Amino acid sequence: MHVVAGVLVDGNGRVLIAQRPPGKHLAGLWEFPGGKLESGESAVSALERELDEELGIAVDPHTFEALIRIPWRYGERAMLLEAMVVRAWTGEPKALDAAAIAWRDPASIDPAMLAPADRPILAALRLPLHYMVSPAGATPDRVSEWIGETLARGERLMQVHLPGHPDDVVRSVVAGALAEVRRHGAHVLLYGDVEGAAALSVGVHLDSSQLRAWTERPLPLGMLVAASCHDADDLAHAVRLGCDFATLSPVLAGSASGYEPLGWPRFARLAEAASLPVYALGGVGADDLGEARMHAAQGIAGIS
Numbered sequence: 001m002h003v004v005a006g007v008l009v010d011g012n013g014r015v016l017i018a019q020r021p022p023g024k025h026l027a028g029l030w031e032f033p034g035g036k037l038e039s040g041e042s043a044v045s046a047l048e049r050e051l052d053e054e055l056g057i058a059v060d061p062h063t064f065e066a067l068i069r070i071p072w073r074y075g076e077r078a079m080l081l082e083a084m085v086v087r088a089w090t091g092e093p094k095a096l097d098a099a100a101i102a103w104r105d106p107a108s109i110d111p112a113m114l115a116p117a118d119r120p121i122l123a124a125l126r127l128p129l130h131y132m133v134s135p136a137g138a139t140p141d142r143v144s145e146w147i148g149e150t151l152a153r154g155e156r157l158m159q160v161h162l163p164g165h166p167d168d169v170v171r172s173v174v175a176g177a178l179a180e181v182r183r184h185g186a187h188v189l190l191y192g193d194v195e196g197a198a199a200l201s202v203g204v205h206l207d208s209s210q211l212r213a214w215t216e217r218p219l220p221l222g223m224l225v226a227a228s229c230h231d232a233d234d235l236a237h238a239v240r241l242g243c244d245f246a247t248l249s250p251v252l253a254g255s256a257s258g259y260e261p262l263g264w265p266r267f268a269r270l271a272e273a274a275s276l277p278v279y280a281l282g283g284v285g286a287d288d289l290g291e292a293r294m295h296a297a298q299g300i301a302g303i304s
């Protein structure tokens with residue numbers, strides 16, 4: 001079953017969510033308006049029709065922006081949920097089919113109120129285009145400065161990785177920067193340190209062996225959990241753990257750990273098959289963002 005969902009975004013960055021009516025599958029949960037493709041219909045035509053039927057608005061399908069594709073399974077029911085961003089329409093959206101509709105800032109939506117397959121859509125909406133990783137080999141002092149410089153450049157998602165330094169030193173670097181990080185509405189993730197992340201109420205980035213070792217999400221919803229993935233198995237595991245996002249590497253350059261570069265076509269196949277936002281990592285820089293977005297990436301991850 002192929003389902004399309006439209007994420008209407010208004011001029012203030014709020015999105016329209018709709019509550020599924022009583023008697024339907026997932027009744028009472030909130031979703032993005034849309035529905036199933038009819039036979040012979042393309043995804044964009046289906047969305048145009050559904051937005052007319054469910055909200056009474058007219059849209060130009062040429063303006064839709066691909067957001068994320070989520071393969072999902074509700075028991076026996078397997079589906080592909082394809083989400084597209086819609087920024088322009090005519091008419092005032094009305095709840096013609098939904099129990100209710102509401103405009104919300106994505107940051108204020110509780111993922112638990114959404115249909116489960118929509119939680120990765122919310123994650124894709126909230127996450128930025130860049131995931132910045134602290135410079136390899138930097139000292140703790142240098143990483144403290146790097147956090148400030150990175151925030152000043154407008155970046156909002158950062159991983160602190162200080163290999164070879166004790167956990168308490170890394171934690172104090174992050175603790176010292178936390179007020180500034182929060183003031184910017186940014187997020188920081190500790191590499192590999194679940195306990196430290198829980199203590200500081202920040203995110204954690206799991207390495208591939210931790211990804212295998214955990215059997216459930218290591219932190220509550222609201223604290224970001226990310227994972228380093230290299231293949232389809234890793235990505236499937238990250239989805240099972242309920243990770244908010246993953247990095248998939250190496251895309252262009254080989255890695256020190258001996259992985260062969262995936263190349264963009266294989267990256268795209270893996271990212272599309274994964275039900276979570278995926279950042280491209282490994283040999284990619286700021287110039288590759290367009291290429292990455294065309295290949296199903298949430299954005300690019302890296303050091304500079």
Ligand SMILES: Nc1nc2c([nH]c(=O)n2[C@H]2C[C@H](O)[C@@H](COP(=O)(O)OP(=O)(O)OP(=O)(O)O)O2)c(=O)[nH]1
Pocket residue numbers: 003004005024025026031032033034035036037079081115116117118
């Ligand atoms: N429309 C929509 N459906 C979603 C979302 N998330 C999600 O899990 N689903 C599921 C719920 C349903 O099992 C399926 C879509 O079914 P639907 O009932 O909305 O489809 P439809 O409008 O064609 O409805 P109908 O003919 O069954 O009345 O996808 C979402 O964001 N939007």
